[in-house]
Amino acid sequence: MVRVAIVGASGYTGVESIEILLRHEQAEVTYLSAMTETGRVDEIFGRLRGRCELEVEHLDFNKLGEVADVVLCCLPHKVAMGYVPKMLDMGLKVVDFSADYRLRDLEAYEKFYKVEHTDRANVAKAAFGLPELFRSKIEGAQLVANPGCYPTGAMLAVAPLLKNGYIETSGMAVNSVSGASGAGKKPSKLCHYPNLNENLVPYGVGTHRHMPEMEQIASEVAGTDVELLFQPHIGAFDRGILSTVYCDPTRELSNDDLADIYRAFYKRERFVSVLGQPPAVKNVAGTNYCQVFATAVKGKIVCFSVIDNLVKGASGQAVQNMNIVCGFDEAMGLV
Numbered sequence: 001m002v003r004v005a006i007v008g009a010s011g012y013t014g015v016e017s018i019e020i021l022l023r024h025e026q027a028e029v030t031y032l033s034a035m036t037e038t039g040r041v042d043e044i045f046g047r048l049r050g051r052c053e054l055e056v057e058h059l060d061f062n063k064l065g066e067v068a069d070v071v072l073c074c075l076p077h078k079v080a081m082g083y084v085p086k087m088l089d090m091g092l093k094v095v096d097f098s099a100d101y102r103l104r105d106l107e108a109y110e111k112f113y114k115v116e117h118t119d120r121a122n123v124a125k126a127a128f129g130l131p132e133l134f135r136s137k138i139e140g141a142q143l144v145a146n147p148g149c150y151p152t153g154a155m156l157a158v159a160p161l162l163k164n165g166y167i168e169t170s171g172m173a174v175n176s177v178s179g180a181s182g183a184g185k186k187p188s189k190l191c192h193y194p195n196l197n198e199n200l201v202p203y204g205v206g207t208h209r210h211m212p213e214m215e216q217i218a219s220e221v222a223g224t225d226v227e228l229l230f231q232p233h234i235g236a237f238d239r240g241i242l243s244t245v246y247c248d249p250t251r252e253l254s255n256d257d258l259a260d261i262y263r264a265f266y267k268r269e270r271f272v273s274v275l276g277q278p279p280a281v282k283n284v285a286g287t288n289y290c291q292v293f294a295t296a297v298k299g300k301i302v303c304f305s306v307i308d309n310l311v312k313g314a315s316g317q318a319v320q321n322m323n324i325v326c327g328f329d330e331a332m333g334l335v
């Protein structure tokens with residue numbers, strides 16, 4: 001059994017991670033920590049009543065080292081890089097949920113996150129945790145940077161076209177709509193119920209921090225620099241992300257060609273389903289699946305994907321990465 005600590009256990013991705021690990025045959029949650037919300041975890045999250053009675057404590061590195069082999073680090077951006085180096089020095093394996101180890105271009109990190117990076121050395125050592133695209137780099141890694149939720153969905157939607165040079169590497173537009181849990185548990189004016197209920201709001205126009213993350217992934221898959229525009233929206237539903245990606249083909253592709261390209265690219269992937277029609281967010285709620293579909297329209301290719309932001313966009317993908325790092329069946333604990 002691998003012993004797993006969840007640091008940042010009182011947040012949305014923390015509890016989602018506990019839920020998944022309670023079903024895992026080879027992993028046991030041994031330690032939970034948070035900053036302000038401490039106490040019995042089933043009192044913090046009523047849905048865990050009768051299933052988990054662990055205490056959520058203030059982080060104690062000595063105890064962490066004694067009781068854990070792997071850490072799922074569910075801390076906010078900028079906070080994580082203050083904790084992860086010590087965990088790595090202690091020999092722990094870490095899957096980090098924040099953006100602190102995702103961007104290899106540290107200038108881009110400092111520009112989009114508006115903070116100096118304080119753990120530059122470990123960025124180069126981190127594997128980017130999108131298994132369907134970078135599995136071989138995750139195997140054997142001590143630190144995995146779990147991707148952002150929007151980049152996960154959007155890049156799985158276009159990867160088969162980028163990989164084979166089927167689309168232009170500039171002019172791509174990604175349009176995504178996320179449920180409110182994507183913003184975490186901290187209250188905000190935008191997510192306050194009277195504002196968000198029955199509402200749909202664009203934000204981060206031209207400035208969202210997932211734009212350089214998507215460009216990094218797309219460029220690696222394409223093998224050449226890719227430039228794109230990303231526009232996020234937040235909607236009045238709990239969980240899920242629908243991404244629609246508009247791109248220009250480099251050659252004529254019929255819908256049958258597209259179906260063949262996608263089916264071939266994802267034929268061995270357990271968590272990517274290629275559909276024959278556009279997907280809906282509820283298809284994948286509570287699961288680690290990403291559903292994709294691409295179609296030719298008026299000289300463009302329009303690609304769609306759906307994921308659950310808390311599962312394939314965060315905790316599910318983190319457990320998938322943990323399974324790869326630990327040599328378990330990649331789907332263990334996941335539905």
Ligand SMILES: NC(=O)C1=CN([C@@H]2O[C@H](COP(=O)(O)OP(=O)(O)OC[C@H]3O[C@@H](n4cnc5c(N)ncnc54)[C@H](OP(=O)(O)O)[C@@H]3O)[C@@H](O)[C@H]2O)C=CC1
Pocket residue numbers: 007008009010011012013014033034035036037038074075076077079097098099147148149181182183184185186309310313314
């Ligand atoms: N929500 C989502 O859909 C996704 C989130 N992510 C990323 O996952 C990480 C966690 O997100 P999420 O669970 O939504 O966030 P939440 O805001 O819901 O939870 C954050 C957790 O971090 C703890 N925390 C906050 N600040 C500090 C601090 N300064 N020191 C120690 N602990 C702290 C909180 O503790 P306490 O409550 O006790 O203060 C809480 O346990 C973030 O990096 C986020 O960007 C990634 C993909 C998707």
Ligand SMILES: CC(=O)N[C@@H](CCC(=O)OP(=O)(O)O)C(=O)O
Pocket residue numbers: 097098099147148149150178179180181182183184232233234309313
């Ligand atoms: C709706 C909403 O607010 N979403 C978050 C993205 C959450 C996420 O998955 O990304 P990170 O891990 O990079 O935080 C945002 O736009 O900042």
